[in-house]
Amino acid sequence: MRLSEDNKKQFENLGYIKINKFINDQEFYKLCDDLNHEIDKKFKENKDKIMQMGGSLIGNVNIKPGKKGELIWNYLKKNNIENIISNLTGISKNEFQVFIGGNLLFPFPKSYNQIFHTDGKKNPRKIILSLCLKEINKNNGPTELYEQSHKDEIPYWKFIFKYLLKRKYQLNLTVGDIFIREAFIWHRGTRNNTNDSRVLINFIISEHKNKNLNYNLSDDLSFFDNMFESNFRGKIKEFINVRLKPLYFFYKFFRSFLN
Numbered sequence: 001m002r003l004s005e006d007n008k009k010q011f012e013n014l015g016y017i018k019i020n021k022f023i024n025d026q027e028f029y030k031l032c033d034d035l036n037h038e039i040d041k042k043f044k045e046n047k048d049k050i051m052q053m054g055g056s057l058i059g060n061v062n063i064k065p066g067k068k069g070e071l072i073w074n075y076l077k078k079n080n081i082e083n084i085i086s087n088l089t090g091i092s093k094n095e096f097q098v099f100i101g102g103n104l105l106f107p108f109p110k111s112y113n114q115i116f117h118t119d120g121k122k123n124p125r126k127i128i129l130s131l132c133l134k135e136i137n138k139n140n141g142p143t144e145l146y147e148q149s150h151k152d153e154i155p156y157w158k159f160i161f162k163y164l165l166k167r168k169y170q171l172n173l174t175v176g177d178i179f180i181r182e183a184f185i186w187h188r189g190t191r192n193n194t195n196d197s198r199v200l201i202n203f204i205i206s207e208h209k210n211k212n213l214n215y216n217l218s219d220d221l222s223f224f225d226n227m228f229e230s231n232f233r234g235k236i237k238e239f240i241n242v243r244l245k246p247l248y249f250f251y252k253f254f255r256s257f258l259n
């Protein structure tokens, strides 16, 4: 696939691009299906441990997909993804550092909307390529984001005034689609209203080695904290976020005046 000038302009202007049916291959679909089952099985087997992790009250924990995640990345590479990302972002592909991760949303009624946030700061720049293992639609926790919100580095209170009345973009995906966005765009994970857990695979591409990311690829599929730490302080913060949402909102809002 070749990118048009319009694709590049869209990415620059909106902060994202979605490419439908980027991979159309039965073997790839089977790989996604197998990984989805593997993650679901491990989630069910380790539920007690996962329920203690940061993010478990919101119902959204991080995953490392292990070996099969690497196989998916190899599929993308076979389809020229490195040149496409380089073309879109201007980052030379020799400078890519790729971290293979993702997140899992708990089944209904155990997940909640996240608060709007950016994934890290504007610098060092990171690009996130997302794909699904099973369809993601309005019912099972699509990511929501605000177009063009990647352009300026603004505090939370300014974000609220500038964007909250604007229309949100909702990311629906079918297997084979890819979605590429600036990590630094305001977004949130939303609630899963179905009885199945839902997985989003994320490839985080960083311009230079980013000390906040653990690039040690592990062969094992594993789960880890998301947004909140699993210590006492993290649990309190997450509890307030979930159960006392208006309070958490005011805390974030007024605290951002100090930044």
Ligand SMILES: [Fe+2]
Binding pocket: 117, 118, 119, 187, 188
């Ligand atoms: Fe995020």
